Each structure stands twice: as C-alpha cells, then as structure tokens.
Amino acid sequence: MTRFIDIGHLDDIPTEGARVVKTPLGCVAVFRTAQDEVFAIDDRCPHKGGPLSNGIQHGRSVTCPLHNWVISLESGMVEGMDEGQVATWPVEVRGGRILMDVARLDQAMAAE
Amino acid sequence: MTQHIVVIGAGMASGRMLEHLFDAGADVHVTLFGAEPRGNYNRIMLSPVLSGEKTFEEIVTHDSDWYAAHGVTTRFGEHITAVDPVAKTVATGQGPLSYDKLVIATGSDPFIIPVPGKDLPGVMAYRDLDDVERMKSYAAKPGAKAVVIGGGLLGLEAAAGLKAQGMDVTVIHLAGHLMERQLDPAAGYLLKRELELRGIKVLLEANTAELRGTDHVEAVLLKDGRVIEADMVCMAVGIRPATALGTACGIACERGIIVDDQMRTVDPDILAIGECVQHQGQIFGLVAPLYDQAKVAAKTLMGEEAAFTPPMVSTKLKVTGVDLFSAGDFADGDDREEIVFRDAARGVYKRLILAQDRIIGIVMYGDTADGPWFLQKLKDGEDISEGRDTLIFGQNYAGGAPLDPMAAVAALPDEAEICGCNGVSKAIILAAIAGGAGSLAEVTAKTKASTSCGSCAGLTAQVVALGLGDDFVIPAEAGMCGCTDHSHEDVRRLIVADGMKSIPEVMQKLHWTSSGGCAKCRPALNYYLLCAWPEEYADHAQSRFINERVHANIQKDGTYSVVPRMWGGITTPDELRAIANAADKYNVPTVKVTGGQRIDLLGVKKEDLPSMWADLNAAGMVSGHAYAKGLRTVKTCVGTDHCRFGTQDSTGLGIKIEKALWGAWSPHKFKLAVSGCPRNCAEATCKDFGVVCVAEGYQLHVGGAAGMEVKATQLMCTVATEEEAIEYCAAFYQLYREGARYLDRPWKWIDRVGLDHIIEKVVEDADSRTALAARFFHSQKYFQTDPWAERAGGKDAHEFTPLADLTQVAAE
Numbered sequence: 002m003t004r005f006i007d008i009g010h011l012d013d014i015p016t017e018g019a020r021v022v023k024t025p026l027g028c029v030a031v032f033r034t035a036q037d038e039v040f041a042i043d044d045r046c047p048h049k050g051g052p053l054s055n056g057i058q059h060g061r062s063v064t065c066p067l068h069n070w071v072i073s074l075e076s077g078m079v080e081g082m083d084e085g086q087v088a089t090w091p092v093e094v095r096g097g098r099i100l101m102d103v104a105r106l107d108q109a110m111a112a113e
Numbered sequence: 114m115t116q117h118i119v120v121i122g123a124g125m126a127s128g129r130m131l132e133h134l135f136d137a138g139a140d141v142h143v144t145l146f147g148a149e150p151r152g153n154y155n156r157i158m159l160s161p162v163l164s165g166e167k168t169f170e171e172i173v174t175h176d177s178d179w180y181a182a183h184g185v186t187t188r189f190g191e192h193i194t195a196v197d198p199v200a201k202t203v204a205t206g207q208g209p210l211s212y213d214k215l216v217i218a219t220g221s222d223p224f225i226i227p228v229p230g231k232d233l234p235g236v237m238a239y240r241d242l243d244d245v246e247r248m249k250s251y252a253a254k255p256g257a258k259a260v261v262i263g264g265g266l267l268g269l270e271a272a273a274g275l276k277a278q279g280m281d282v283t284v285i286h287l288a289g290h291l292m293e294r295q296l297d298p299a300a301g302y303l304l305k306r307e308l309e310l311r312g313i314k315v316l317l318e319a320n321t322a323e324l325r326g327t328d329h330v331e332a333v334l335l336k337d338g339r340v341i342e343a344d345m346v347c348m349a350v351g352i353r354p355a356t357a358l359g360t361a362c363g364i365a366c367e368r369g370i371i372v373d374d375q376m377r378t379v380d381p382d383i384l385a386i387g388e389c390v391q392h393q394g395q396i397f398g399l400v401a402p403l404y405d406q407a408k409v410a411a412k413t414l415m416g417e418e419a420a421f422t423p424p425m426v427s428t429k430l431k432v433t434g435v436d437l438f439s440a441g442d443f444a445d446g447d448d449r450e451e452i453v454f455r456d457a458a459r460g461v462y463k464r465l466i467l468a469q470d471r472i473i474g475i476v477m478y479g480d481t482a483d484g485p486w487f488l489q490k491l492k493d494g495e496d497i498s499e500g501r502d503t504l505i506f507g508q509n510y511a512g513g514a515p516l517d518p519m520a521a522v523a524a525l526p527d528e529a530e531i532c533g534c535n536g537v538s539k540a541i542i543l544a545a546i547a548g549g550a551g552s553l554a555e556v557t558a559k560t561k562a563s564t565s566c567g568s569c570a571g572l573t574a575q576v577v578a579l580g581l582g583d584d585f586v587i588p589a590e591a592g593m594c595g596c597t598d599h600s601h602e603d604v605r606r607l608i609v610a611d612g613m614k615s616i617p618e619v620m621q622k623l624h625w626t627s628s629g630g631c632a633k634c635r636p637a638l639n640y641y642l643l644c645a646w647p648e649e650y651a652d653h654a655q656s657r658f659i660n661e662r663v664h665a666n667i668q669k670d671g672t673y674s675v676v677p678r679m680w681g682g683i684t685t686p687d688e689l690r691a692i693a694n695a696a697d698k699y700n701v702p703t704v705k706v707t708g709g710q711r712i713d714l715l716g717v718k719k720e721d722l723p724s725m726w727a728d729l730n731a732a733g734m735v736s737g738h739a740y741a742k743g744l745r746t747v748k749t750c751v752g753t754d755h756c757r758f759g760t761q762d763s764t765g766l767g768i769k770i771e772k773a774l775w776g777a778w779s780p781h782k783f784k785l786a787v788s789g790c791p792r793n794c795a796e797a798t799c800k801d802f803g804v805v806c807v808a809e810g811y812q813l814h815v816g817g818a819a820g821m822e823v824k825a826t827q828l829m830c831t832v833a834t835e836e837e838a839i840e841y842c843a844a845f846y847q848l849y850r851e852g853a854r855y856l857d858r859p860w861k862w863i864d865r866v867g868l869d870h871i872i873e874k875v876v877e878d879a880d881s882r883t884a885l886a887a888r889f890f891h892s893q894k895y896f897q898t899d900p901w902a903e904r905a906g907g908k909d910a911h912e913f914t915p916l917a918d919l920t921q922v923a924a925e
Contacts, residue, residue: 103919
C-alpha cells in the first residue's frame with residue numbers, strides 16, 4: 002500500500018540542493034536537481050554514514066561530503082568503483098507540492 | 114553460437130583481454146570473477162594513489178557502465194577454488210557454472226618472508242587498494258614510523274608514497290645496492306642518495322630476522338642485531354605467480370601455470386594470462402608483456418592465429434622527481450665494453466653496455482630523455498660503431514641533429530617505442546591518426562598510449578602533434594576534471610576574456626560534457642567567477658563544499674566544529690567566558706586549541722549552529738573562517754609588547770593584516786604568521802605568507818606549508834614599514850587569488866610560475882603591486898561581512914532546519 006504525504010513545496014529546496022526529512026527510520030535526504038526533478042534517499046552514505054544531504058548535488062547524483070563517494074539519486078547505487086546502495090523513497094511533485102510515499106514507515110510501525 | 118567465457122581474475126591483463134574481445138566484436142558472453150570487491154583498475158598507478166597524487170577514481174580502467182555496456186556479468190569479491198575441466202564447470206558459491214572457455218588470470222601473490230612475527234597486525238604487502246588504504250591509515254598518526262622491506266621497484270615506490278604521506282620511512286634491503294635487478298651499483302648509489310635527501314633512511318645488506326611486537330608490530334630485528342622501530346611494516350620483496358587454482362584443476366604448473374605461445378594451458382579450453390603464467394620458463398611482472406598476452410589470448414579465443422613472444426622491456430621508477438631508466442643486460446663480463454657518462458654534481462649518470470658494437474644494456478639516472486632512443490637501438494641490434502664517439506650524448510648529437518624536440522620526434526624510426534606499458538610504437542600512433550583520430554584524446558583512446566603509467570604523456574603528445582601537423586597544439590595541461598578538456602588556466606582566462614558570469618554559462622560555452630558538472634569542477638568554477646567578478650557574481654552556495662555552505666567544519670559523525678576569530682591570536686577574559694558559556698549551553702563535547710592559535714568547539718549539532726553564532730556574536734566574536742578556502746589565521750608572537758628580544762610590534766601587525774585580509778576567498782586556505790624577531794616563535798617560515806621582523810624592518814616570506822608537504826618559505830623581499838608589509842601582502846595574496854588553480858596552495862602555484870614572476874609583479878613593478886592591492890581591497894568590500902551574523906539573522910535557514918518531521922505523523 003502506498004501512502005503519499007505532503008512534505009513541503011518544491012521551492013523549499015534550493016536548486017541543486019537538498020533538505021532533510023526526519024522519520025522514525027532515520028533521516029531522508031530530499032534532493033532537487035537543476036531540472037527540478039525531486040529524489041529522496043536515505044541520508045546515510047553506505048561508506049561511513051556521511052550525511053548525503055550535505056553533499057554537492059550534480060546531474061542526477063550526489064557526492065558525499067565525507068569521502069567523495071558518488072551516489073545515484075535515481076537508483077541509490079554507488080557509482081564508480083566503490084560498491085554499495087542507499088535505500089530510495091518514492092516521491093512525486095504535484096502542483097509544486099512534494100509528496101513522499103511513507104509505506105515503508107507504515108510497515109516498520111506495524112512490525113513493532 | 115555465443116561462447117560463454119568465464120574469466121577468473123579482474124586485473125590488468127584480463128581487463129585488456131576483454132577490451133580486445135569486444136573491440137573485435139567477438140560473439141561472447143563473459144562472466145568475470147574477481148577476488149577484490151571491485152573491478153579492473155590500473156594497478157601500476159597505486160603508487161600515486163598512496164602518495165596522494167591521484168585518487169582511486171582516477172585509476173579505474175573499467176567501471177560498472179563499461180561492464181554493463183558489454184554484457185559482462187561481474188561477480189566481484191567471490192573466490193573460485195575449484196574447476197572441473199572434464200565437466201567444464203567452475204565451482205562457485207551459487208553452484209557450478211559451466212564454461213566454453215576458461216581464462217585464468219589470478220595474477221600473483223606477494224611473497225611474505227617466513228620470519229617470526231610475519232602475521233602480526235601492522236605487517237602488510239603492497240599489492241592492492243586495500244593495502245594502500247591500510248598504509249594510509251597508519252600515516253594518519255603524526256610521526257608514525259614505517260619500515261619497508263625490499264628496495265626494489267615496488268618497495269621504493271611504497272617508501273616514497275609513505276614519505277609523501279608524512280611518515281618516517283626506513284627501507285631495508287638485502288642486496289648491496291637498491292634495485293639491483295634494474296640498476297648497476299653506481300646508479301643505485303645515486304638513487305640511494307636522492308632518497309636520503311628526501312628523508313628516507315636506507316639500510317643496505319640488511320637481512321630481516323624477526324618482526325617484534327605483542328599484539329601489533331613494534332619493531333624489525335635485523336640479523337646483525339640492529340632494531341628498527343616500526344608502527345607498520347610493508348613487505349615488498351617480490352611476487353609469486355598465483356597458481357593454486359591451476360594446480361587445483363590439474364593443469365601443468367611449475368613456477369607459474371604453463372602456457373604455450375597461444376596462451377593455452379595443457380587443457381585447450383583453459384587459457385591463462387598475466388602474472389600467474391609461465392611461458393618458456395619465464396614468468397612476468399611488468400605490464401608490457403601482460404598486455405601482449407592479453408592480445409594473443411583474445412585472438413586465440415576468437416579462433417584466430419596469434420603467438421606470444423616476450424618483448425624486451427624497460428623499467429621506469431614512478432617516484433615523482435626521480436628519473437631512471439634501465440633495460441637489457443648490464444652485468445659486467447669479459448666480452449663487454451661500456452660507455453659511461455657521469456656528472457655527479459647534477460646527479461646524472463648514463464651507462465651503455467656494449468657487446469660486438471651493439472647495445473645490450475642501458476642504465477640511465479637523472480636524465481632519461483634518450484632512453485627510448487637507446488632502447489630502439491638495443492632492440493634493433495644496430496651496429497653503433499659509426500657514431501660511437503658521441504653515442505652517449507644521445508640523439509641530439511647523433512649526426513648533428515638539431516636540438517628541437519619535434520625534430521627529434523620526427524627523426525624517430527616508425528618502430529620506435531613511445532609507450533612501453535602498452536607497446537605502442539610511433540607507427541601505431543601515426544596509423545591511428547591516418548585512420549581518423551583527430552585529437553590527442555582520440556589517439557590515446559584508440560592506441561592506449563600513455564594511459565597506464567603516464568610517463569610518456571609528453572612524448573605521445575609530440576608524436577600526435579607530428580601526425581596532425583599545424584592544426585594541433587600540444588595541450589599544456591590536462592583538463593580540469595572529467596567534465597572538460599580545458600585546463601584550469603584556460604577556463605580562468607576564458608571566463609575573463611569572454612565575460613562569463615555564471616556556472617551554467619561557462620558550462621554551456623565551453624562545452625562541458627556532463628550535465629551540471631561534478632563535485633570537482635563546480636567549486637572551482639564558483640571560485641573563479643567570484644574572483645573575477647567580485648561586485649557582480651552571485652555566489653552559488655550549492656556549488657560550494659558543505660563547510661563553506663554552512664560556515665563550519667563537518668566532522669566524521671556529521672556534527673560540526675566552530676572556531677571564532679581571535680584577531681592575531683589575542684583574546685580577552687570576556688571572550689573566553691562567552692566561549693565557555695556557549696560550550697556549556699550547546700553541550701560541546703570537545704574544546705581544543707588549534708595550531709593557528711584559536712579555540713575550536715567540536716561536536717556541535719548542525720541545527721544549533723545559528724543560535725550558537727548569535728551568542729558568540731553578542732560577545733563581539735565573528736566567524737574564524739576555519740572552514741574556508743580563504744584567509745584562515747594570522748599567528749603572532751608577543752613582539753615588543755612583552756618580549757625582551759622583540760624588534761617590532763609583531764602582534765599589532767598581525768592584527769592589522771588579519772583585519773585587512775579576513776573574509777577573502779582564495780584557491781586554497783591561506784595561513785599567515787608574524788614573528789617579532791628572527792627566533793621566529795610564530796613559525797612564520799612555514800606559512801603561505803610569513804613576516805619576520807628584524808631591526809631594520811620586515812622580511813616578507815612566501816610559499817611555506819606544513820601539511821602533507823612541509824615547505825620552508827622563500828624570501829620575497831624586505832620592507833621598511835608596516836604599511837608596506839600590508840600592501841605587499843595584499844598584492845601577493847591577490848596575485849595568488851588570480852593566478853593559482855583551485856586547490857593549489859601558494860607553494861604549488863609558485864613552483865609552477867616561479868618566484869621570479871612573484872618578485873617581478875609584487876616587488877619590482879610598483880604599478881603592478883599597487884594595482885593588485887587595489888583589486889584586492891576592492892574585492893574585500895564585498896566579502897568582509899560576517900557570515901555567522903547573517904545566518905544567525907535567518908539567512909539560508911533551509912540549511913539548518915528539516916524540511917519536514919515525520920517522526921510523529923508516521924505513527925498515525
């Protein structure tokens with residue numbers, strides 16, 4: 002079951018930047034690209050847990066601020082020769098509002 | 114029918130073989146296993162990664178996109194331990210996998226000397242990226258001691274890399290001179306002297322008896338009783354072909370897996386290439402023959418004729434600033450003659466070993482420019498009796514050829530080897546150009562010339578220039594990053610010349626190949642633009658590294674550190690109370706004094722930053738810019754105020770300089786110091802700009818550093834007054850701001866442009882100095898605003914607050 006929640010307006014995020022959404026499963030980094038696409042991924046680099054929301058956003062990727070790992074915002078996969086993956090969160094932009102699917106949170110809550 | 118080829122080992126040989134297969138359009142599906150948890154990379158470039166000159170990303174040869182594009186199934190991190198040659202399957206963790214052809218490319222294992230203590234933590238080989246990472250982790254401890262066992266090619270590259278990382282390095286070598294397989298004693302001596310000048314200790318005829326330590330290695334004991342302390346030990350004494358898998362599947366192995374000229378083992382469906390093989394009794398450790406094997410194996414797999422013949426190989430040591438070249442046989446012998454050129458003062462040594470008027474060995478040190486020319490004569494077996502009297506002086510003196518390097522390249526025969534690693538001759542490069550390659554990049558992509566160790570990059574460019582004629586200008590420098598071929602210097606020039614005012618405009622006009630750049634070029638472009646147009650450029654926060662975006666230093670756990678400015682290192686009881694109160698209020702776990710005479714509050718939560726800054730602002734303190742590629746600190750001693758030796762008011766001058774320079778951005782951080790007398794208590798002679806006060810005025814020193822590199826400053830000039838000291842300092846800083854590449858410290862920039870250039874622009878030419886200082890102070894009008902006060906007042910609030918908090922919502 003998907004359940005989309007309004008988490009803010011597109012303009013709340015700087016272009017080529019990110020904001021954080023706090024959840025019971027940890028922080029989620031929500032990115033806005035130069036083309037106004039929005040992606041959400043866990044705010045933890047698979048390398049050493051660096052906050053990806055603090056990285057430099059470019060193309061459809063982000064470079065982690067701690068050790069420059071590059072993560073694809075679309076797939077959550079680590080790019081280049083490093084290996085790893087970050088969980089992605091489905092997001093949609095409707096009428097300028099950003100909606101995030103929190104089904105994963107619901108499942109986690111239900112499992113408790 | 115599509116052949117299924119299973120390749121075991123993702124090293125340089127197998128990577129090259131796959132390229133040949135796919136380039137030829139072979140109808141194959143490949144499954145690639147690798148013991149390392151990553152794909153093919155250029156192993157011979159690990160040394161620059163260790164020394165910090167390159168990143169791992171720069172030496173990757175095949176990325177996941179490449180594998181995907183060629184349909185290669187990659188299974189990295191899986192060890193294959195068994196093969197059934199009858200059923201034609203390999204045993205994997207997921208069950209047997211059948212193959213049509215199997216290629217074993219397991220490479221080699223480092224040889225570990227069987228001495229007591231060899232298994233202690235802190236003892237490692239030098240073989241893969243994990244070893245490099247491990248070595249670097251030891252280098253993080255200040256003054257850590259490294260012992261490298263083995264003074265061969267690999268050991269010396271490791272030693273130089275560890276030294277570059279700031280470690281105290283000792284090389285232990287069994288033989289009587291370094292690199293005895295490649296060098297004769299005279300060249301070995303010059304090399305030892307060079308390494309010792311760089312601070313690397315070298316012990317010859319030193320035989321390791323034992324590695325000592327309780328739960329970690331602590332020292333190396335030699336057979337003669339000497340003990341050398343060690344925080345880590347790197348063993349680089351040689352390699353052994355990794356034949357375990359070959360033995361396990363029952364194919365013939367001696368020192369290596371035995372292969373024929375077609376790279377087939379005794380089982381025709383199993384091939385082997387690389388360092389694991391033995392061909393006609395010979396095993397291989399250098400990359401050139403491996404690449405030849407890769408080519409032959411690819412042809413054999415495609416059912417084409419090919420035969421491997423071991424090439425004559427030459428050796429170069431990849432240690433920046435050490436030039437040596439050797440090839441062939443250079444042992445003494447009755448039937449041999451030699452020609453020797455020696456200039457001990459310049460550290461140049463050249464020796465040719467001759468037999469029957471032919472060159473059979475070459476050893477060169479200090480000046481190796483003629484190495485390929487000699488090597489060609491060696492390979493050709495050319496009779497050198499004719500020009501023998503000037504032979505040792507090299508190509509420029511042979512037959513009165515002119516000294517123009519292009520003429521020298523033009524005179525090279527077609528077979529002359531340009532790139533030893535990849536076996537690329539002049540003819541191959543010219544053929545690539547004839548076949549349509551129209552740029553240096555296309556030629557290197559097609560021929561692989563200069564893509565491995567890179568030491569032939571200049572020569573490759575010259576041959577390309579020769580082939581392309583007048584249309585081609587040899588590029589002065591490589592591109593800024595993977596997004597462009599333009600060098601830093603070109604981009605800076607074009608930004609000003611073309612009046613470009615934004616990052617998207619630069620990327621558009623200069624044909625950036627990526628959409629939106631990368632984390633390397635974006636911060637550089639942002640700086641170049643704000644330096645060129647201080648009054649107009651709208652700073653692009655999202656192109657800055659996080660530290661400069663939020664005006665604090667990110668720590669490993671995502672918290673930040675806060676350093677308030679203390680002008681010239683002077684503080685007051687009130688400021689200290691305010692700092693103490695802030696530390697209490699925001700639960701700061703660590704309060705530390707920095708090397709630049711400031712106080713660092715570490716472990717602050719990001720969301721607390723603006724209110725903490727408001728508190729510090731209220732006590733009169735502003736940002737210390739400890740996070741900036743910009744002005745950091747001016748360190749001072751107490752000078753004439755208190756010191757009985759002080760010659761000038763060093764503290765007062767330091768404060769004035771800091772007040773003049775704070776807030777400025779620059780290519781890299783900029784640190785200063787003012788010492789009140791030549792005793793130099795403020796350590797001004799290892800700063801980017803240092804003032805040493807003397808009775809008659811102020812000595813201005815430039816280009817020092819005490820980081821990864823330790824550099825003493827060079828004296829720029831001496832001035833009489835404080836006003837001049839400040840003006841010269843501003844002019845120097847502006848010249849650096851306008852001229853240096855992003856992330857180059859001043860010493861690196863000065864190495865590039867020369868101190869004479871600095872002296873001319875800042876000291877000798879008064880008009881130039883005045884103009885530089887004026888541009889600097891104009892720019893300062895736009896940058897001397899306290900970023901903390903702005904953010905305490907609400908600017909960039911999005912950086913410090915979450916977009917949404919779902920910790921409650923989710924509980925619905």
